[in-house]
Amino acid sequence: DVKVTQSSRYLVKRTGEKVFLECVQDMDHENMFWYRQDPGLGLRLIYFSYDVKMKEKGDIPEGYSVSREKKERFSLILESASTNQTSMYLCASSPAGTHNEKLFFGSGTQLSVL
Amino acid sequence: QKEVEQNSGPLSVPEGAIASLNCTYSDRVSQSFFWYRQYSGKSPELIMSIYSNGDKEDGRFTAQLNKASQYVSLLIRDSQPSDSATYLCAVNKAGGSYIPTFGRGTSLIVHP
Numbered sequence A: 001d002v003k004v005t006q007s008s009r010y011l012v013k014r015t016g017e018k019v020f021l022e023c024v025q026d027m028d029h030e031n032m033f034w035y036r037q038d039p040g041l042g043l044r045l046i047y048f049s050y051d052v053k054m055k056e057k058g059d060i061p062e063g064y065s066v067s068r069e070k071k072e073r074f075s076l077i078l079e080s081a082s083t084n085q086t087s088m089y090l091c092a093s094s095p096a097g098t099h100n101e102k103l104f105f106g107s108g109t110q111l112s113v114l
Numbered sequence B: 001q002k003e004v005e006q007n008s009g010p011l012s013v014p015e016g017a018i019a020s021l022n023c024t025y026s027d028r029v030s031q032s033f034f035w036y037r038q039y040s041g042k043s044p045e046l047i048m049s050i051y052s053n054g055d056k057e058d059g060r061f062t063a064q065l066n067k068a069s070q071y072v073s074l075l076i077r078d079s080q081p082s083d084s085a086t087y088l089c090a091v092n093k094a095g096g097s098y099i100p101t102f103g104r105g106t107s108l109i110v111h112p
Helices: none
Strands: A004-006 A010-013 A019-025 A031-038 A042-049 A064-070 A073-078 A087-094 A109-113 B011-014 B019-025 B032-038 B045-050 B054-058 B061-066 B071-076 B085-092 B100-102 B106-111
Touching: A004 A087, A010 A019, A019 A031, A019 A087, A019 A109, A031 A064, A031 A073, A042 A064, A042 A073, A073 A087, B011 B019, B019 B032, B019 B085, B019 B106, B032 B061, B045 B054, B045 B061, B045 B071, B071 B085
Parallel strands: A010 A109, B011 B106
Antiparallel strands: A004 A019, A019 A073, A031 A042, A031 A087, A064 A073, A087 A109, B019 B071, B032 B045, B032 B085, B054 B061, B061 B071, B085 B100, B085 B106
């Protein structure tokens, strides 16, 4: 089975801190995604990547950056955390190919910024 | 207009009934459609995908797609309390980047 692992299940940070959220997948998937999920707003795409060192902005990239130095790892960076970035963050991966490919999700990181 | 629309619910049905979850999408060139189930505090997991007009059945689940009406639905027969979750509709558009767009999800409650 595909496994997508997020480094932390719960994280508490202070306003202004630099925050790193790590995601690793073990199935050699080309595509990786970062979403945030807030009550009533559903899943919103922050950034995605099709290949190593490649990144594309999603719908809400402001305040975030990403890094993909290795195929299996996709990191989300909050340069200066703010309280409005308190949310559930979900990483996902999928193989390259057709439009039929589903997403495999990690277990999520609940980030609280105080 | 949001690209993928779902009624947020909650949809409440008695155990054993049929639960009907609906989703509409705005982009006519959308090619593939997915239903994910998300239990509270957990991440989404795929339960159904559908690519052609008509019905697709898998156990107690049936996905229905009508591209002319830009409408996709999920029917859950013989609903069980364990089906209580949020159901997310996702749509992949055609062309280059197959990035799914998600609806906001419908909360389903199956009561004994």
